[in-house]
Amino acid sequence: xxxxxxxxxxxxxxxxxxxxxxxxxxxNRHLTFGxxxxxxxxxxxxxxxxxxxxxxxxxxxxxxxxIPNVSVxxxxxxxxxxxxxPVMFEA
Numbered sequence: 001x002x003x004x005x006x007x008x009x010x011x012x013x014x015x016x017x018x019x020x021x022x023x024x025x026x027x028n029r030h031l032t033f034g035x036x037x038x039x040x041x042x043x044x045x046x047x048x049x050x051x052x053x054x055x056x057x058x059x060x061x062x063x064x065x066x067i068p069n070v071s072v073x074x075x076x077x078x079x080x081x082x083x084x085x086p087v088m089f090e091a
Contacts, residue, residue, distance in 0.1 A: 061089035 009030045010018040033043035040046070058064060066072075066087055073083040 061087075062091075064089045 009015070009032065012018050014029065015025070033040040033046070064087060066085070070086040072085055075081045075083050
């Protein structure tokens with residue numbers, strides 16, 4: 001048996017409009033970093049790294065956006081990962 005966090009994080013009973021990406025959703029009691037005694041000790045570092053990378057990307061790549069009508073290839077398995085994310089931006 002495998003607990004699939006990605007499914008739990010999209011539970012409509014706990015998250016309004018669960019399929020919509022909302023970076024400012026509050027409260028956001030997702031299970032990405034575990035729960036309780038099993039909470040990931042590296043979560044604050046991972047959040048900081050994500051914030052830094054996104055901030056730098058958005059500063060450097062003006063008008064960053066997905067290429068319309070091109071599908072995103074999401075890999076299989078218990079941990080979601082994106083194989084490709086076609087984007088365009090202005091130099």
